[in-house]
Amino acid sequence: MTKSIVCLHTLSPRQQELIREAAPGYSLILGNSKDPDLAMLAEAEIVIGWGKGVRDTLLKPESPLRWVQTWSAGIEKLPLDAMEDKGILLTNASGVHAEPIAAVIFGFMLLFTRNLHTAVRNQLNRRWHSEGNESELTGKTAVIAGTGAIGSETARIAKAFRMKTVGVSRSGKPVDSFDEVYTTSQLQDAVGQGDFVINTLPLTEETKQLFDAEIFSACKQGSYYINIGRGATTHTEALMEALNSGHLAGAxxxxxxxxxLPREHPLWGMEQVIITPHCAGATDRYADRLVDIFIENMKSYLKSGAPARNLVDYSRRY
Structure with a gap:
């Protein structure tokens, strides 16, 4: 009997062909995350993606589901406890976002150092004006919370700007492109060095509202905060207080x-804040990179019974 892989996201003909070549003995069925076919999912051994209303079907005792490959790096919205109890292997899309998100991080940093965010506003008002306080990235320090794929790519590029790079991770282990790495418990010490404090962290019980008033007060006067990780890792009121007081120069x-973000939220009106609508990881190469991860994991799954890349540790929630 042919086993099935159900993908709940759009794949090009070439991407479909690559998956079928990597998964002999499996049929690939395309579904829709917004309108999933539950009967189809009830027969799936492997699911790529997730969708609203699929939980009960996929987690039934008789479900053959063995492995879920998410379409996102974040997994906090999945029924993790139930999936762990059922022994379902879970892999995420970590690594897909490194290049586009690093580009957004440097977009933010260059906007701030060169006052390009105010230049755009001045252009809209036909105003010829410079603040006269333009700076540069050379010699600045980037403190990067999270030394995974995104953090490492950011640190690598920072070296091209001749920046100092300080990492923060759970283990504090050395990582390429970082001059030094602190543990999460040393975050307060680390942020005090940063001209830019960059948050790339996933959302876990340990990171929820990790960036609070205490951490922002420990930041260097006039530094900038960048968050492309998860919104709930930051205490928004504390961030706004640090911005309004001038302790942080921008975010x-x-x-x-x-x-x-609600239309009436004060962040919209703060000229020292640059807002993008949770699109830092978006790229026209997203599906290609996700399929590359899946194919690598499919080969490992067929060989050893488990995917080798991006396997989520349920106890850590990433």
Whole structure:
């Protein structure tokens, strides 16, 4: 009997062909995450993506589901406890976003150092004006919370600007392109060095509202905060207080505690804040990179019974 892989996202003909070549003995069925075919999912051994209303079908005792490959790096919205109890292997899309998100991070940093964000506003008003305080990235320090794919790519590029790079991770282990790495418990010490404090962290019980008033007060006077990780890792009120007081010079934010950010939210009106609508990871190469991860994992799954890349540790929630 042919086993099935159900993908709940759009794949090009070439991407479909690559998956079928990597998965002999499996049929590939395309579904829709917004309108999933539950009967089809009830027969799936492997699912790529997730969708609203699929939980009960996929987690039934008789479900043959063995492995879920998410379409996102974040997994906090999945029924993790139930999936762990059922022994379902879970892999995420970590690594897909490194290049586009690093580009957004440097977009924020260059906007701030060269006052390009105010230049755009001046252009809209036909105003010929410079603040006269333009700076540069050379010699600045980037403190990057999270030394995974996104953090490492950011640190690698920072070296091209001759920046100092300080990482923060759970283990504090050395990582290429970082001059030094602190543990998460040393975050307060680390952020004090940063001209830019960059948050790339996933949302876990340990990181929820990790960036609070205490951390922002420990930041260097006049530094910038960038968050492209998860909105709930930041205490928004504490961030706004640090911005309003001038302790932080600005913030580049792609993620928020409430999304979409409500139209009446004060952050919209703060000229020292640059907002993007949780699109830092978007790229026309997204599906190609996701399929590359899946194919690598499919080969490992067929050989050893488990995917080798991006396997989520349920106890850590990433």
């Amino acid at each position: 580049g934010l792609d993620v928020f505690e409430a999304e979409p």
